[in-house]
Amino acid sequence: MKKSFKFLIRHWKAIIGIIFLLGCSGCITTAVVIHKKLKNADYLEDWKDGDGTIIADIVYDEQKNLKYDLYLPNTTSDKPVGAMLFIHGGAWKMGKRSDMAHACKRFVKEGYVTATIQYSLVTKENKVPFSTMLDDISKCLEHMKLTAAANHHPVKAVALSGISAGGHLSMLYAYSRAKTSPIPIAFVFQQVGPASFEKGMWTNHPEWSYGLAVAGSGIEMSKEDFESGKMADVVKSISPALLIDEHSVPTIAAYGGKDELVPNTHAEKIREALETHHVPHVFILYPNSGHFLCEDPDCAKQYRKAILEFCQKYFDSEGE
Numbered sequence: 001m002k003k004s005f006k007f008l009i010r011h012w013k014a015i016i017g018i019i020f021l022l023g024c025s026g027c028i029t030t031a032v033v034i035h036k037k038l039k040n041a042d043y044l045e046d047w048k049d050g051d052g053t054i055i056a057d058i059v060y061d062e063q064k065n066l067k068y069d070l071y072l073p074n075t076t077s078d079k080p081v082g083a084m085l086f087i088h089g090g091a092w093k094m095g096k097r098s099d100m101a102h103a104c105k106r107f108v109k110e111g112y113v114t115a116t117i118q119y120s121l122v123t124k125e126n127k128v129p130f131s132t133m134l135d136d137i138s139k140c141l142e143h144m145k146l147t148a149a150a151n152h153h154p155v156k157a158v159a160l161s162g163i164s165a166g167g168h169l170s171m172l173y174a175y176s177r178a179k180t181s182p183i184p185i186a187f188v189f190q191q192v193g194p195a196s197f198e199k200g201m202w203t204n205h206p207e208w209s210y211g212l213a214v215a216g217s218g219i220e221m222s223k224e225d226f227e228s229g230k231m232a233d234v235v236k237s238i239s240p241a242l243l244i245d246e247h248s249v250p251t252i253a254a255y256g257g258k259d260e261l262v263p264n265t266h267a268e269k270i271r272e273a274l275e276t277h278h279v280p281h282v283f284i285l286y287p288n289s290g291h292f293l294c295e296d297p298d299c300a301k302q303y304r305k306a307i308l309e310f311c312q313k314y315f316d317s318e319g320e
Contacts (some may be wrong), residue, residue: 041293042300045102050074052108055151060143061136068117068140069097071108072153080156082186082315083113083148085141089164092133092216093122103161106304112311113148113155115140119169122215129218130172130238137173142182157186157315164262164291167193171240171270174249186314189252189307192259192291195266195273196239199227203263213238241266244273250280250314252306254299256289282306 038044053072060068073081084107086100097116104114119136120128141158148155158181160170167190173181174188195201197216202208210226216238221231236242251274255267267285274281284303286296293300 037292037294040295040297040300041289042297042304043102045105047105051105053151055147058143058147060140064120064136066118066120066136066140067097068115068144069101069104070144070147071104071114072148072151073108073111073113075111076152078152078154080154081111081113082311083115083144083155083158083183085137085144085158085160085170086114086116087119087137087160087162087166087169088116089162089166090121092128092130092165092169095121095165100163100166107307107311110308110311112315113144113153115144127215127218130169130216131218133169134173134177137169138177138180138182145183155183158183159186159310159314160188161190162193163191164193167191168195168240169193171195171251172238172243174251175240175243176237178247178249185249187250187252187310189303189310191254191293191303192256192262193240193253193266194262195241195269197235198239198242201263201265201269203265204260241269241273244270244277244279246277246279248274248277248279250310252282252284252303252310254284254286254293254303256291256293257285257287258289258295259291261291282310 052074055070055072057067058070060066086103088095088097088099097118100116104116108114117137117140119133122128145155160174162168162170170188170190171193174185178185197209197213199209200206210223213226213231213235214221217234219234221234225231253267253270253274255262255264257264271283274283284299284306286293286299288295
């Protein structure tokens with residue numbers, strides 16, 4: 001128990017952030033349980049001096065004072081490498097880039113350039129549409145490319161990743177802006193990202209689809225027009241699953257079988273679209289987990305394994 005509380009103190013920011021963002025506070029009661037659940041979900045990563053170089057608080061948009069943290073591997077061969085950009089969750093209105101630090105640390109140790117981004121969030125005063133968030137990602141990728149190259153780590157391609165809202169944005173960017181991305185997109189991997197804002201996607205909260213479609217698109221529409229399909233093109237423009245075609249990038253998608261925030265309708269929508277258009281993909285369902293994916297450690301291991309296999313196939317083997 002003493003060791004567990006030391007762990008709680010050392011990682012309190014990450015713990016509070018993950019619980020708050022991913023809605024699992026109801027199942028967390030003690031430091032021991034917290035540690036176990038974070039470990040089960042594979043959201044812990046040790047870090048020591050020499051594992052890599054962290055360049056924190058890099059400003060990529062001076063006007064909005066948006067920043068990212070860049071992680072560089074301990075190699076300086078100037079040989080182009082793969083990169084990963086991690087996008088935090090938080091319902092598009094909360095969260096911080098440090099929530100994805102564990103993932104950056106994990107994969108920089110595998111030899112890849114990694115980064116975690118701060119992006120524009122929705123507030124009461126500022127109704128930020130998804131398109132603005134995608135613009136932020138483009139600016140960050142451009143800055144990331146230049147900064148990595150200046151530090152002897154030229155980037156040849158990037159994988160986008162995120163959790164929840166960050167998972168949605170990673171897919172939306174990969175499927176809608178691959179042709180204009182400052183860095184070629186090799187693949188996308190994400191957990192519990194909303195797949196579509198069509199009517200009926202939130203079976204337990206039917207009103208969410210309409211509200212999120214209006215907020216995410218930034219376009220006013222009546223509920224009648226939304227439900228009748230009159231605004232189908234608008235809904236499609238912000239729904240990753242509806243943008244998938246035969247040219248979409250390879251994808252790893254993970255969802256919780258007992259997720260009440262992003263129900264299984266989203267998991268099935270993504271899987272069906274990937275299968276229909278023959279997009280190379282790995283689909284992982286955590287059968288016992290909610291939104292936090294904290295009850296299926298074997299699935300978490302499978303997710304990590306799939307990522308490394310995609311890195312080998314779409315980064316390391318490129319051009320060989």
